[in-house]
Amino acid sequence: MKRALPREVPGILGMTRVFGIEFDVDPLVVVFAALYAFAGNLWQWMVVFASLLVHEAAHAVTAAGFGFAVARISVTPIGAVASLEGDIQLRPEAEAAVAMSGPMTSLVLAAMGYLLLIYGNADRGKIEFFVGANIVLAMFNLIPAFPLDGGRVLRALMTERLGVASATRKAVGMSRVIGIGIAVLGVAGVAAGYFNFLVPALGLFILIAAERERQSAVCAGLKSVMGKRVSLSKRGALPVRLLVAAPEMTACDLLRKVTSSDFTVVSVIGAGGREIGRLSELELLEGISMLGPDAEVREVLAGRKD
Helix, strand or coil, X not given: CCCXXXXXXXXXXXXXXXXXXXXXXXXXXXXXXXXXXXXXXXXXXXXXXHHHHHHHHHHHHHHHHCCCCEEEEEEECCEEEEEECCCHHHCHHHHHHHXXXXXXXXXXXXXXXXXXXXXXXXXXXXXXXXXXXXXXXXXHHCCCCCCCHHHHXXXXXXXXXXXXXXXXXXXXXXXXXXXXXXXXXXXXXXXXXCCCCHHHHHHHHHHHHHHHHHHXXXXXXXXXXXXXXXXXXXXXXXXXXXXXXXXXXXXXXXXXXXXXXXXXXXXXXXXXXXXXXXXXXXHHHHHHHXXXXXXXXXXXXXXXXX
């Protein structure tokens, strides 16, 4: 099913379609290009911009290899952003591979530039800038904070063990620490004359992106369970994971323990140490929809449809 994408104001090319993919170019691209040309640094902007486009194209190609279609590519003054159809965070191996493909591609570009420095006859200053820009781009994107590639790799590595909802919350916590650290360091650097305002702005940007990911954490858990419902109907069988829970635990807290890899069956243990019943993660999800996320596990167990 195609995921609904937010409506946006068309760019200078409107919503142009190329091979079924919508391309939208922000008008600020032209403005930035004109400003850099006026300052005599147009070639530097073009190098960074082209490197960002290749970086984003690597994400799109890798995502397509995992079966995630690219619905839209939005070109902005600082690069391009690909919008995918589907929820890639529900497949941690795919999310990790897609996220890492961008930095790895930037490092490959840097290596190619370095070889050109050694064996080629091109302008040395421009090639050195190209190499440096791609190394910085790769290293910067590996910072383990949303919305950077490193933040998505961090979530993917934790998803198999914790589930997508819990992994998202932990990755959001790391993003907040990094965002606050960059913001504080940036403000101090601006005051001392070492940095410009882009550094604290970056910290603020990370904090905003982390908050957006936090708000989607619960929905991610629900989508994970629903995805396994579809997978169970298609495949007929899934690996099972047994989880023990106390009857007074809330259904929402229990849902956070559900992982993305295995189908979870919950054994509810009473005060006497005896099992009082079992719930599948699908029954848990149905209980949340009927009783609310704050309902206790005992209430979900009592209200399920046998």
